[in-house]
Amino acid sequence: MIALSSLGVSAASAADRVATNCTSASRAQAPAARAVAAPVTVWLAGDSTMANPSSGRCPVGWGSQFDALFNSDVTVKNQAVGGRSIQTWLYEGNVSSSKGSDGECRLTSTSYSSRWQAMLNSSTGMKAGDYLFIQFGINDSSSTCPRHVGPARYRQLMTMMAQAALARGAHPVLLTPVAAITCSGGTATKNRGFVNETFAAGSATRAPVIDLQTLSVSLYNSLRFCPNNGDYGGSGPLGTFFCNDHTHFDTYGAQRIAGLVAGDVRRQNLPLAAYLR
8 A cells, every 4th residue: 555645645635635526526517407407498390189279178289288297497389280281381371282293282482381480590499409399190191282291202391390400409309190099899000101201200310209109099098998989079088088089189188198298208218308297
């Protein structure tokens, strides 16, 4: 053993150095701790299954229930709009009712909708550390314009939106479309498209993907929604969860779907999980 005195260092000065190093380490960790608590905006882009309710109790999109799952450092800005495909959401009013030779709806202008322009605004839009959740794929399956979107075009547009978020230092999170309730005997089944395209856009941008279709179908089965007689307007389990159709949610259903999304944020250990209540 080498004595401290033989190195010209007293025990007291060594202790002082240890204390100083510990203090320095604590100071170094302080910015990281503060960063966790930095205010974050979560932007939502999607259709009616995500949108805020416009009137009455139905439909209620799950995005309207998302803010309540986070602490006060998170602000959710829900820009989902009912009836939109990814293309009509992006190019509102500029998607024609006719298809081009590529089978896609023609654009009369490449000008973005006001909602997407607002998200891209350098002063008031997405900033570093924010999140952009993107969920389409329901209205996009329409065979007619202006809502129709083909698989390749869907993947292209979702990739573009994710890249725009990344360019601003924000974090894109892609979601497969939430399932409607359809039954095969006593089992709820998947019924949405654009799942592969969503995962492909996630791979292209290294963005996390929440498979909301699979999660929602698993929930419907756990709640034993199948078989059913199609009565969505009553006070039973279906009437409490869904509006008077097979697609849209009442408040309780929207809360449960929002919980699925938050749960997968936590399961995937996304940094946003630190803000969950």
